[in-house]
Amino acid sequence: PGGSEPHPVYLPAPGELEPEDVYVPAGWFWSGGDPLAYSELPRRRIWVDPFVLRRHPVTCGRYLEFLDTLVAQGREADALQWAPQERAGRRGARGALIFAPDESGRFQMMPTSEGIRFQPDWPVMMVDWPCAVAYAAWEATRTGLPWRLPVEAEWEKAARGVDGRYFPWGNFADPTWACMGQSRSGIQLPSPVDQFPIDESVYGVRGMAGNIRDWCRDIFRSAGPLQDDGGIAMLLEEAGHVRVGRTSRGGTWDGGLRLLRVTQRFNSLPGFRNGNLGFRLARTFT
Numbered sequence: 001p002g003g004s005e006p007h008p009v010y011l012p013a014p015g016e017l018e019p020e021d022v023y024v025p026a027g028w029f030w031s032g033g034d035p036l037a038y039s040e041l042p043r044r045r046i047w048v049d050p051f052v053l054r055r056h057p058v059t060c061g062r063y064l065e066f067l068d069t070l071v072a073q074g075r076e077a078d079a080l081q082w083a084p085q086e087r088a089g090r091r092g093a094r095g096a097l098i099f100a101p102d103e104s105g106r107f108q109m110m111p112t113s114e115g116i117r118f119q120p121d122w123p124v125m126m127v128d129w130p131c132a133v134a135y136a137a138w139e140a141t142r143t144g145l146p147w148r149l150p151v152e153a154e155w156e157k158a159a160r161g162v163d164g165r166y167f168p169w170g171n172f173a174d175p176t177w178a179c180m181g182q183s184r185s186g187i188q189l190p191s192p193v194d195q196f197p198i199d200e201s202v203y204g205v206r207g208m209a210g211n212i213r214d215w216c217r218d219i220f221r222s223a224g225p226l227q228d229d230g231g232i233a234m235l236l237e238e239a240g241h242v243r244v245g246r247t248s249r250g251g252t253w254d255g256g257l258r259l260l261r262v263t264q265r266f267n268s269l270p271g272f273r274n275g276n277l278g279f280r281l282a283r284t285f286t
Helices: 060-072 076-082 129-143 152-160
Strands: 021-024 027-031 044-048 051-054 099-101 107-109 213-219 246-249 266-268 282-284
Touching: 021 152, 027 152, 044 152, 051 152, 060 076, 060 099, 060 107, 060 129, 076 099, 076 129, 152 213, 152 246
Parallel strands: none
Antiparallel strands: 021 051, 027 044, 051 282, 099 107, 213 246, 246 266
């Protein structure tokens, strides 16, 4: 932004990224401009610095490992606080645990009130924004890399590429191309994260249109993600106040075709838990 000379685009060397890491290089992309999107934003160019995004959302199996590690560290209270749980029937109450400790203290996936048992290769759900932030901090400590939640502009670029398309694969959608409410017959459930291979962006990120919606790092702003004067998407440290809504992006396993549009934006309080809301990880690449 503001430059007049060619800008080098760095390409990671072989072995510099893990197999599940996807690199999104620095550059401009077309954001917004979709009249059918919820919380529609005007079409505009935004510059995003280079970053890495995990190919898939965090799975139930990986989230179990996180909880069990906390228990092994003597942090049982934290593990219980961040365990997936059903929504309670009244304000201030805690819902039933979906991931609950057994007699040995290790967490197990329990049937929901509807009799559904989560699977290890499903994306983790029924986690609020503090759960996602806590997992990202644990992964950063475990790997020594600055993992965090993606900011909204990063998520949109990773899903759309740079050309303003409405879906990861282009501008037309078919129910069989992503995990959504009409993609399969019978009972609709989430899918393993490696299914629906058409639901893949130009960068190789999977499941951005269907299956699970992702928490983002940003406070929700009706005008869209913050940018500086040059049009660069801003990465801010923002407190997790319970009354300030956070942005989430992506379609869902139980949604319709319109929800597959990766231009959608949603606003949820940080303590909100839902059966179609999870998260994936990002980190700045330097």
